[in-house]
Amino acid sequence: xxxxxxxxxxxxxxxxxxxxxxxxxxxxxxxxxxxxxxxxxxxxxxxxxxxxxxxxxxxxxxxxxxxxxxxxxxxxxxxxxxxxxxxxxxxxxxxxxxxxxxxxxxxxxxxxxxxx
Amino acid sequence: xxxxxxxxxxxxxxxxxxxxxxxxxxxxxxxxxxxxxxxxxxxxxxxxxxxxxxxxxxxxxxxxxxxxxxxxxxxxxxxxxxxxxxxxxxxxxxxxxxxxxxxxxxxxxxxxxxxxx
Numbered sequence: 001x002x003x004x005x006x007x008x009x010x011x012x013x014x015x016x017x018x019x020x021x022x023x024x025x026x027x028x029x030x031x032x033x034x035x036x037x038x039x040x041x042x043x044x045x046x047x048x049x050x051x052x053x054x055x056x057x058x059x060x061x062x063x064x065x066x067x068x069x070x071x072x073x074x075x076x077x078x079x080x081x082x083x084x085x086x087x088x089x090x091x092x093x094x095x096x097x098x099x100x101x102x103x104x105x106x107x108x109x110x111x112x113x114x115x116x
Numbered sequence: 117x118x119x120x121x122x123x124x125x126x127x128x129x130x131x132x133x134x135x136x137x138x139x140x141x142x143x144x145x146x147x148x149x150x151x152x153x154x155x156x157x158x159x160x161x162x163x164x165x166x167x168x169x170x171x172x173x174x175x176x177x178x179x180x181x182x183x184x185x186x187x188x189x190x191x192x193x194x195x196x197x198x199x200x201x202x203x204x205x206x207x208x209x210x211x212x213x214x215x216x217x218x219x220x221x222x223x224x225x226x227x228x229x230x231x232x233x
Contacts (some may be wrong), residue, residue, distance in 0.1 A: 033221055040229075042120075042207060043159070045221035088158050101147070101171065102211070104222070106158030 006089060007105040014115050019076040021110040023089030024069075032065055033104065034074050037086045046074075046087075051094070076096045081116045118142075122208050128231045129198045135212035137193045137228045138206030146212040148191050149222065152182055154204045162206075165191060200231045205229045 006023045013019055025032070031050045035043040049056045049065045049072070056063045062075040076083055090104040121140040129135050141148050147166055149158035152175075161175040167188035176183070180198075185191040195202055209222040 035224075042122075042224040042226040043209075047222070048221050072190075090158075095160075102147070102222075103161050103164060104151075105161065106151075108156075108158050 001102075006087075006110050009108070010111045010113070012115065013114045014042060015079060015081055017114075019079050019083070019112055019114070021074045021087050021089075021112070023072045023074070024072065024091075025091045025105075025107075027091075028094035029067070030034050030094050030102070032063075032072050033090045033092070034061075034063060034072075034105075035088045035090060037088065037109070039085075041110055043088065051052060076112075079112075079114045081114050084112060084114050086111050120208055120210050120223050122206075122225035122228050124228060125226065126229050126231075128233060131199060131232055133194045133232075134194065135197075135198055135230065137206050137230070139191045139193070139209070139210075139225060141189065141210030142190070142212075142223055143189070145210035145212050145223075147213060147222075148185060149209045149211075150191070151207040151209065152177075152194050152204045153207055153227070156201050159207055162193070195230075198230075200232050203230055203232045 012043045029051050033048045034046045036106050037043050038048055047058045048062055049062050049063050060077045065072045086109045088106050090106045092102045123138045149164050150162040152162050153159040163183045164172040165185040168185050180196045182194045205227040207227045209224045211222045
């Protein structure tokens with residue numbers, strides 16, 4: 001079963017606009033990761049934010065994490081047509097006694113379409 | 117290799133046929149995961165290896181699913197007597213770190229798309 005829920009399920013924007021995707025989860029986490037998947041391809045790791053972090057940046061990506069609300073958001077600024085893909089959040093469980101190995105639980109994804 | 121390699125990319129199996137899916141992780145990576153991704157869904161965990169040890173197989177849907185990594189590198193996911201509900205993309209991921217050392221981002225392969233007819 002999937003822990004995360006993402007919204008929106010689909011997002012359509014024009015090139016140059018910002019895209020925001022949200023993710024909610026249910027259990028305590030060690031970290032939350034965002035992945036991108038182009039049609040018919042594997043997942044590409046974008047960014048990881050740990051449970052003690054609130055915000056992280058990487059290039060045009062900005063991720064926030066609110067552990068009190070068990071939610072995260074991914075912002076892509078100045079979007080490009082090449083950003084068209086599905087985006088997934090994935091959570092790694094809290095490290096209980098040092099035995100966690102980082103099994104990921106994925107959300108259902110947001111399909112982003114950026115029109116040129 | 118430079119990335120995680122999976123083969124075949126596509127597999128069509130007749131219902132009842134056995135299939136074997138291969139994953140070549142990045143050389144030296146300790147952790148290896150298998151995930152199943154149904155159409156329009158996020159990946160779901162199947163099983164985890166640390167080196168050659170299968171530490172978690174809680175996600176395998178039935179006893180028709182079997183995975184191995186005998187020498188701690190290449191892994192094979194075998195599905196016996198395939199059924200239509202097995203149709204999905206099977207993804208393999210690897211990571212340099214192991215149990216208790218903190219999870220980081222994983223490198224995924226491109227997956228094997230299995231279609232059972």
